[in-house]
Amino acid sequence: MALRLIMPNSFRLPKNFLAPISEYTNSPFRLLCQKHGCNSVIVPLVNATAIARRADAVSELFIDKREKNVGVQLFGSAPSDFKIAAKKITENFPKIKFLDINCGCPMENIIAVGAGASLLNNPKRVCEIISAAKSSGYPVSVKMRLLPTIDKTVDFCKMIEKAGADFIIVHGRKPEQFYSGSADWGAIKKIHEEISLPLVGNGDIKTRAEGESRVSEGFCDSFMIGREAMRNPLCFENRNLQSFDEQKKIFFEYLRIAEKTTCIGITDARQKALFFFRGCKNCASLRAAISQAKTMAQLVSTINKYFYENYNS
Numbered sequence: 001m002a003l004r005l006i007m008p009n010s011f012r013l014p015k016n017f018l019a020p021i022s023e024y025t026n027s028p029f030r031l032l033c034q035k036h037g038c039n040s041v042i043v044p045l046v047n048a049t050a051i052a053r054r055a056d057a058v059s060e061l062f063i064d065k066r067e068k069n070v071g072v073q074l075f076g077s078a079p080s081d082f083k084i085a086a087k088k089i090t091e092n093f094p095k096i097k098f099l100d101i102n103c104g105c106p107m108e109n110i111i112a113v114g115a116g117a118s119l120l121n122n123p124k125r126v127c128e129i130i131s132a133a134k135s136s137g138y139p140v141s142v143k144m145r146l147l148p149t150i151d152k153t154v155d156f157c158k159m160i161e162k163a164g165a166d167f168i169i170v171h172g173r174k175p176e177q178f179y180s181g182s183a184d185w186g187a188i189k190k191i192h193e194e195i196s197l198p199l200v201g202n203g204d205i206k207t208r209a210e211g212e213s214r215v216s217e218g219f220c221d222s223f224m225i226g227r228e229a230m231r232n233p234l235c236f237e238n239r240n241l242q243s244f245d246e247q248k249k250i251f252f253e254y255l256r257i258a259e260k261t262t263c264i265g266i267t268d269a270r271q272k273a274l275f276f277f278r279g280c281k282n283c284a285s286l287r288a289a290i291s292q293a294k295t296m297a298q299l300v301s302t303i304n305k306y307f308y309e310n311y312n313s
């Protein structure tokens with residue numbers, strides 16, 4: 001097995017990744033995770049067709065210059081759109097490190113346009129998409145789920161390896177499972193044994209230590225964390241948000257980063273607060289008040305008031 005850990009543009013496979021989570025892993029959140037041990041981030045679910053066909057679509061993307069080892073994930077089904085989108089994105093954001101092709105999203109609206117997990121049934125199309133994206137000169141990864149059998153999954157991976165993909169990210173569930181059951185790490189290991197592409201393992205990892213064990217035990221070459229990072233961006237440094245104080249600190253750190261980067265709205269701030277504030281004293285009343293905050297000022301004063309009422313005696 002000859003691992004190609006160094007790719008075009010001298011990109012070296014990062015040790016860990018924050019998973020792309022649409023409508024959650026925005027630029028300030030990605031920066032927050034990177035301040036706390038995350039090595040690589042992916043801009044989630046960018047519509048290749050919209051980028052290719054609408055002049056202003058690329059300007060809707062926001063990547064902060066301090067984000068490191070950034071990938072942009074494209075979804076779509078037409079290779080010609082991927083070719084144009086890859087060119088536009090890499091010209092507008094030359095510092096990104098790779099392009100990722102979404103072959104795992106099980107959502108109905110994505111499947112309906114022949115994109116995401118429906119591409120698992122169309123390996124020939126995926127190979128065409130890979131070469132279209134590779135025409136940008138940037139490394140290309142494929143983020144996928146498992147096919148119905150391990151043999152079919154390995155065959156799919158071998159085809160994309162042959163087509164020139166630079167690395168592969170495997171979430172160890174089938175599309176129809178959505179997020180139920182456990183990720184099949186046995187399948188991830190089998191793929192790793194059968195192909196020479198660098199493999200990023202993904203599914204149910206809760207801490208950096210757990211991900212590093214998967215790597216040292218030969219399941220994968222790097223790992224990716226998604227849902228745990230949504231609740232606890234400190235998971236990349238093996239810490240967690242146990243106390244209200246830690247939750248408050250990380251929430252205000254997020255707001256400070258957001259203030260200096262892109263403008264986030266109250267909906268985003270409430271969403272992050274509801275993910276971070278869990279299990280604290282009288283938490284139900286805090287969460288109800290967070291949900292009702294209509295402005296950023298109201299949200300901040302809700303949290304400060306809660307702190308004085310519950311922890312300042």
Ligand SMILES: Cc1cc2nc3c(=O)[nH]c(=O)nc-3n(C[C@H](O)[C@H](O)[C@H](O)COP(=O)(O)O)c2cc1C
Binds near residue numbers: 102143171227
């Ligand atoms: C709300 C939500 C949104 C997601 N959005 C995307 C996405 O845009 N692109 C993608 O490739 N995967 C997406 N995923 C899947 C994650 O990237 C990841 O593969 C999955 O959550 C498994 O990892 P985990 O067990 O560490 O969460 C999403 C997952 C969730 C829960």
